[in-house]
Amino acid sequence: MTVNLPQLRAFLAVVDAGGFSAAAAELGMSQSAVSHAVASLERGLTGPLLVRSSPVRTTALGEQVLPHARIAVSAARSVERIAAEAAGALTGTVRLAATPTVCQGLVPGLLRHWREDQPRITVRLFEGDSSEVSTWLEDGTADAAVLIDPPPGPGIQLATDSYQALLPRDHPLAGEPRVDIRDLEDDPFLISPNGCEVRVRTIHRLAGLRFAPTHRVRDLATLISMVQAGIGVTVLSEVSRSLIPPDLVLLPLEPRTSRRLVLTGPRDRPWHPAVRTLAESAVGHLAGAAPGGHPAPSTRSARAKVS
Template identity: 85%
Template sequence: MTVNLPQLRAFLAVVDAGGFSAAAAELGMSQSAVSHAVASLERELSAPLLVRATPARTTALGERVLPHARLAVSAARSVEQIAASATETMSGIIRLAATPTVCQGLVPRLLRHWREDQPRITVRVFEGDSAEATTWLDDGTADAAILIDPEPGPGIQLAVDGYRALLPRDHPLAGEPAVDIRDLEDDQFLISPNGCEARVRTIHKLAGLRFDPTHRVRDLATLISMVQAGIGVTILSEVSRTLVPPDLVLLPLTPETSRRLVLTGPQARPWHPALRTLAESAANHLARTTSQSNV
């Protein structure tokens, strides 16, 4: 039995992209070449790994093979990048997972910096909720993630992200320098359950209020639109400020609470060398930005 890396890469690309056509575009290959690579892997294993459907999905055997394929491809990429780093030609693709608010509010600035500072490294973003980002990092779907309040470990703290009240500009409290959540008790409260609900519950608990949201909205754009429509108010993090339209205001909130946004890699396996380069680049950028803002 001879299993090779191109076969494993093709298999993973089909799984991650959801089909052979999308996998071909991801790999820069023809669709027939991807199909041939996966078919040859299945012949080597004497059983199908994928159900050819839309989207493509793994068979029972494919599901068992998947984590090992990820580890093998990840290890090979690490070897390649270690060699590249020795000759100062760091390059490659890093798959970065983050939550919607982080993807929309923080990641674009990071991508712009990395494109200028490390043009040979390509960063591809995977957007999901906090649990998905952690799972993708653990199972190898992602090489890196921006996690919210992770356990102590290696990583670069990108921001301490405070929570704010999001109100329409015609709200009676919109002109105040800050808002006490107790003063919003009579407003209908909207919540997005994507990772922040536990912290919003904590804010209510600190204020001695019962947490009883009127609406739960998964999509951030929908949440903001509902506040625009006057349906209620909500709490967002400071990193969301760039997403706030001009007819809404984002105001400091008491009781105060915040979250840490940390760029990190997997805990159970070595980091991709290109990720270490990106982390160092981000740390240097943050240090320069902080130094300039203190002048």
């Protein structure tokens, strides 16, 4: 039995992309070539790894093989990175993972900057919730991630992201310079049950309020649309500001609380040398840029601790 890296890469791409066609696009290969590579791997392992459904699912054997395939491909990439670093070639592809609000509000400006500042480095974006982002960074699916309030360690704090009240422009408090959450107690409250919920609960606790959301909405666009429709109010982070339509307002909130957005690599293995380059490049860019890429004080404190 012979197992090779192209087969493992094809298998992982199909699992991560959810299908053969999407995996082919990710790998820059034909769909038939991806199918052939996975089929060859299955023949070598004498069993099916995937259920050919939509989306594709792993079999019991596939589930057993998956973590080992990730380790093998990650190890091969590490060898390639060491060689690239020794040659001083800052090239390659970096897989960056982040949560939806960070992807939509902060990352576009960074991608634009990196494309101009580091044109030989390709950044591929993976969007997921907080737990998915951490898992992808840990298991090698991602080379880097923007983590929310991570424990101390190497990385760059991209922003201190404060929490804001999102209100319709015709709301009685929309013209105030800031809003106390106690003044919103009678408004139906909407929440997106993701990593932010813990901090929104904290805001309610600090204000002495019971946390009792009227609606739970997973999708950020749906949440914003519901506020537009007058169904209720919510709390979002400052990084979401570029996504807010003109008929809504995002106002500073009392009690004040914030989160740290940190660009970092894996904790338990060497960083891709291109990740360090991107991190250092981000420091200068964010010295005078806001989450949406416009000048603002919220990110002037961006600081590096890359090691």
